[in-house]
Amino acid sequence: MNYLWNYQNSSTKQLEESHKLAKELGINPILGKLLIQRGIHTPNDARTFFHPQLKDLHDPFLMKDMDIAVDRLNQAIGNKERILIYGDYDVDGTTSVSLVYRFLQEYYSNIDYYIPNRYNEGYGVSQQGIDFAKETGVSLIIVLDCGIKAVEEITYAKNKGIDFIICDHHVPDDVLPPAIAILNAKRLDNTYPYTDLSGCGVGFKFMQAFAQNNGIEFHNLVPLLDLVAVSIASDIVPIMGENRILAYHGLKQLNNNPSIGLKSIIDVCSLEDREITISDIVFKIGPRINASGRIENGKEAVDLLIERDYEKAIKIAKRINEYNETRKDLDKNMTEEANQIVENISDLSDLRSVVLYNEKWHQGVIGIVASRLTEVYYRPAVVLCKSGEFATGSARSVPGFDIYKAIEHCKDLLESFGGHTYAAGLSLKEENIKEFNRRFEAYVTEHILPEQTHPSINIDAELDFQEITRKFCKDLKKFNPYGPYNQKPIFCTHQVYDYGTSKVVGRNQEHIKLELIDSKSNNILNGIAFGQSNHVRYIKSRRSFDICYTIEANTHRKGEIQLHIEDIKPIE
Known part of the structure; x- marks a missing residue:
């Protein structure tokens, strides 16, 4: 792919500020620049960023309706009412349900949990779920x-x-449901200082408030933070502010003492002997939890995440892993079909979006296919399939474009919709698809910016190899955990050369394992360039080229660093 490289230039004032901050912290000025880019301007703010503390979490009672929610939960427990914990079938939903169920189960036994079936009930609260609650004597649903x-x-x-009691983080409509309490920091009358919690994060704040109100020590909540970290990573919410604190300590829990259910997934993924990162959650742990709801029923994911017996948990984890393999096959076949359709669109170059419908496609995988289309064609994508009497779809976006607003613009054509800036779901009548396609395309064409229509890489800073020292890497590691609004820094180095030992690797010889030097030092650095073997002939010619990359720990050689090459530009 031919990427545009966007350099993050700093003003003279910002450079002066970053040098001053770096000097006070004893770090490289380039790392000072990265802090300034993240809105961190003082040594105290930097220390808070580098070492997030649980004591800095906001008071949960700052959230609108939290006092009402806690009072109603206390009332239900006092009256021995039956409580149902109800959630979505994706990773955020199943971790949310698992967290609240596990915590309340320690103090109250008359509770149950419910995950709607994606295919029979669809997304969200269903009449079938409410009927189940009534039949089983439930008087309070969280x-x-x-x-x-x-x-x-x-x-x-x-x-x-x-x-x-609603614990949600999706954008509400003007009219709110008639719930006893609505915990959602995206409400128009919001009073909470942080608006980007995951669904599981909102559930955690509810349990924090319940614990606070009932004299339960906060440390009883800490073992649940691994679930919060999994939800934050999988739901792609910003990893700054309160989410950074929750993700940081959740990763510590996941690495040091994960719950039995998550431990079994870690073992199935073969992650047990390495430090688990946000990336591992996004690409390995999360997809397996998601596969349960995509292929069978998300309730099985909750069964796993609340399990206390490892032998039982590993059986469920292996079954869920098989669902993930089935999901991969469906994903591959549907993506190939979708690519063929897009490539046959005669006026594709004139279009700014992609909307596809195939009534036979598998509902559980359409979101993944939409993601693949945005990656390949660099356009907001909506993928639809038949579900009962309606067409159901998933939408994914390119960086910087708000796909939720694009779908909201067409809401009069829809039966339902919901989501975030970069991912949304919708359903509509089949006869409305054509008009939806037209209106959606018109909105995208009008609102998308030119730089959002071409694949690009944002370069945070230029580095010479001599600057990539052990101390630099140690200080850089403090920027973890990475995610939205705190992306892994991408550096570039100009005029590098093959040391003479670079070679193609991989089953199909599609990757390059590199040993590089630059023009300013004799430092030799290892790198890996996935899927970029087309550059190998140029590289082996010993001519210079530019690279952009992230700096990683080498998972095969402890203590060594490796450049993860994002792109290579030959110097003509």
């Missing part, structure tokens, strides 16, 4: 990672004498 738009369903539940 719904997590969904529910903010379930006005009709929660009205239906209210008429049956069932109260709802």
